[in-house]
Amino acid sequence: MTHRREYPERPVVGVGGIVVSNGRVLLVRRGAPPLAGQWSIPGGALEAGETLLEGVRRELAEETGVEVRVLDLVEVFERIDLDGGGKTRYHYVVLDYLCEAAGGEAHAGSDVTDVAWVAASELAPYELTPTATRVIQKAFEMARQPGP
16 A cells, blocks of 8 residues: 555655754755745655664655764654645654764755755745744754763
8 A cells, every 4th residue: 555645544754854064954945745946854754664764864865965874853743734625635744853964965866956055044045934944943952062
């Protein structure tokens, strides 16, 4: 049985990686719905049999070409989009993780039309969703904390 992303029978598990490096965060411009044309956190749907951390590493490599070390969970949230008739068009449960770059050069890959490294003070022109902005700010705070 295939799990549809549009008009799903149940929520889709999504993972994202917030890569913070040298005071900047890696953003992607989405090439496909539900956020086509918008800037966001790189990530996507978890595949069957894949762990959450494997999914984060795979999605970041596919979308940005950047290999990452997954450090810590930043936040879990839901994204539910309804159509004009009130039916659930998209329903994602998303787990976003703080990551550090471990290799590779950032470039637009699958489902992405552009990438950018952006400082916290430069986020406004990218018109991120309020949730993405909040989660990125939280990740910047976590990245500033000394490690164990």
